[in-house]
Amino acid sequence: HAWDLKGKVSDLEDKIRSYQTRVKSVNQENEALKGSVAENILYHSIIVLQNVFANLSMAFLKQGNIRVFCRVRPTVDGGLSKHIQLPATDNKMITLAKTEESHTGKTTDTQKNYNFSFDRVFGAKASQQEVFEEISLLVQSALDGYNVCCFAYGQTGSGKTYTMEGEEFNENRGVIPRAVQQIFKAGEKLGSQGWEFSFTASFVEIYNESLRDLLYTGKASKRPEHEIRKSANNEVTITNLTYEKVSNEDQVLGLIALANQNRSTAQTAQNDRSSRSHSVFQLDIEGINAGRDVKCKSTLCLVDLAGSERLVKSQSQGERFKEMTAINGSLSNLGIVITALANKENYIPYRNSKLTYLLQGCLGGNSKTLMFVNIAPETDSFGETLNSLRFASKVNDCVIGTASANRK
Numbered sequence: 389h390a391w392d393l394k395g396k397v398s399d400l401e402d403k404i405r406s407y408q409t410r411v412k413s414v415n416q417e418n419e420a421l422k423g424s425v426a427e428n429i430l431y432h433s434i435i436v437l438q439n440v441f442a443n444l445s446m447a448f449l450k451q452g453n454i455r456v457f458c459r460v461r462p463t464v465d466g467g468l469s470k471h472i473q474l475p476a477t478d479n480k481m482i483t484l485a486k487t488e489e490s491h492t493g494k495t496t497d498t499q500k501n502y503n504f505s506f507d508r509v510f511g512a513k514a515s516q517q518e519v520f521e522e523i524s525l526l527v528q529s530a531l532d533g534y535n536v537c538c539f540a541y542g543q544t545g546s547g548k549t550y551t552m553e554g555e556e557f558n559e560n561r562g563v564i565p566r567a568v569q570q571i572f573k574a575g576e577k578l579g580s581q582g583w584e585f586s587f588t589a590s591f592v593e594i595y596n597e598s599l600r601d602l603l604y605t606g607k608a609s610k611r612p613e614h615e616i617r618k619s620a621n622n623e624v625t626i627t628n629l630t631y632e633k634v635s636n637e638d639q640v641l642g643l644i645a646l647a648n649q650n651r652s653t654a655q656t657a658q659n660d661r662s663s664r665s666h667s668v669f670q671l672d673i674e675g676i677n678a679g680r681d682v683k684c685k686s687t688l689c690l691v692d693l694a695g696s697e698r699l700v701k702s703q704s705q706g707e708r709f710k711e712m713t714a715i716n717g718s719l720s721n722l723g724i725v726i727t728a729l730a731n732k733e734n735y736i737p738y739r740n741s742k743l744t745y746l747l748q749g750c751l752g753g754n755s756k757t758l759m760f761v762n763i764a765p766e767t768d769s770f771g772e773t774l775n776s777l778r779f780a781s782k783v784n785d786c787v788i789g790t791a792s793a794n795r796k
């Protein structure tokens with residue numbers, strides 16, 4: 389019996405040992421599992437934190453930086469564009485897709501995608517209100533003493549004027565009337581905190597590198613010449629320009645109507661002139677809070693640029709050639725100035741074009757800049773659209789210092 393018992397105990401001991409080994413290995417597996425779960429959680433937390441961090445630092449960097457919004461114009465018949473794709477889940481991406489047909493018919497058609505990402509992409513259905521909501525904080529900061537510049541870039545007919553001015557007195561009003569409305573409303577609110585603001589508006593057109601006052605009411609024959617001047621304290625002013633003191637929204641809307649009238653008179657004399665000129669609306673804001681002994685001074689600058697289409701040499705002769713050269717010169721200088729600012733170059737060639745000279749105070753370290761790149765959805769605009777998006781993404785890559793408010 390003893391022998392038998394010894395054998396059974398030995399069997400039991402073997403079983404116990406094998407159980408122990410299994411438990412150990414299960415424990416090890418558990419540990420491994422626990423480790424990987426923990427690691428996974430940690431890994432994902434780090435990714436989330438990295439993203440939060442990247443977004444935060446982007447937001448900080450972007451504070452004084454150029455932001456770029458892309459807006460796609462609806463097609464004339466309200467249909468879908470064939471080559472522009474916006475992902476449903478991401479409002480920062482846009483893809484231009486080009487299908488290259490096989491010429492021989494032997495190979496299949498190939499599709500080439502051009503992807504771009506911006507701070508925001510608005511599709512054809514985006515309303516003026518939605519667009520404005522995204523820039524209203526920027527407009528607001530003009531009252532806090534920041535210089536703010538918002539400009540629309542794109543080929544003729546891509547929706548720049550619609551974005552900046554829109555239609556009168558309804559929900560299709562664009563950035564300029566909405567910004568003005570917001571500034572006056574917010575200025576009134578700040579009044580209860582002891583702030584007193586004064587506003588001065590001007591509206592100027594740059595055509596063929598010469599300036600024209602859009603608020604001029606005198607005789608056409610007596611239109612004065614204008615020069616851009618920079619004062620000792622770096623303020624840019626235009627000689628002989630109408631600077632109109634304004635205190636409410638209606639007054640500014642009246643000035644915008646006057647500017648449109650002035651533009652259409654010139655337009656009648658010269659077909660399509662407004663497409664070939666830059667128009668710059670400026671609202672100078674001065675605030676004083678006597679109780680707190682603080683002052684602030686800034687400019688809100690809203691610009692509808694000339695059409696960015698490239699020069700078609702064979703079709704451009706005489707006056708048209710001169711215009712296109714002036715437009716190409718000033719738009720490419722705008723790109724050069726922005727790149728020079730981003731590269732922190734010592735010399736920024738503001739003076740190489742009237743446009744950049746005039747916008748000098750609003751482009752650079754001490755300002756907030758937003759660029760709309762407007763694009764047309766038609767297939768025959770593919771080349772121009774690609775060009776505009778390439779220009780805009782170059783601008784989007786620029787990091788231009790941090791803005792600081794002009795407060796004393």
Ligand SMILES: Nc1ncnc2c1ncn2[C@@H]1O[C@H](COP(=O)(O)OP(=O)(O)OP(=O)(O)O)[C@@H](O)[C@H]1O
Nearest residue numbers: 461462543544545546547548549550551662663695
């Ligand atoms: N988002 C939009 N929704 C509805 N209509 C639009 C939109 N964008 C543009 N349009 C219409 O498309 C046409 C061309 O737009 P717009 O005049 O703004 O182009 P543009 O880029 O300013 O051209 P130009 O360089 O000639 O001034 C206009 O009739 C305008 O009302």
